[in-house]
Amino acid sequence: MIQQIYPSTQHAFQYELNKDMHFAAAHYVPSESAGECSKMHGHTYFANVTIAGNKLDESGFLANFSQIKQLIHTRFDHSVLNEHSELFNDQDPNRFPTTENVARVLFEIIQEYLDGTANKPRCVQIFLRETPTSYVVFRPGAGGMPDA
Incomplete structure (x- = not known):
């Protein structure tokens, strides 16, 4: 993978870990207003996960x-x-597999895992690239979890 600089998030933690990964997946956005994206299609998603903590x-x-x-x-x-x-639901726009919602779901999965560790670091950012020209950055709300 080519080295890339991602948007950074400010935090007061001593350590910051970043993990790049990719996965190939298909999806469709179940909304008429999604245009061509309402049809099944696929992407090679590139994700960067930022985790921070003190211990x-x-x-x-x-x-x-x-x-x-x-x-x-x-x-x-x-x-x-x-x-x-x-994780995803064709009836709830907050659970359609859009890039925004996929990024939030990645956060939820990772933070649930981190919450079960002894040192309890925090996932502070998900960068998710859907295409070479389109990406989403997800950061949890001030309380550490997504806003409802």
């Missing part, structure tokens, strides 16, 4: 790079996002 775990990691990749890549690579019905 390292028993291995000296803020978070394990391999585990972060596995949470996303194993689940979504070569899948149809709409078929992940526990």
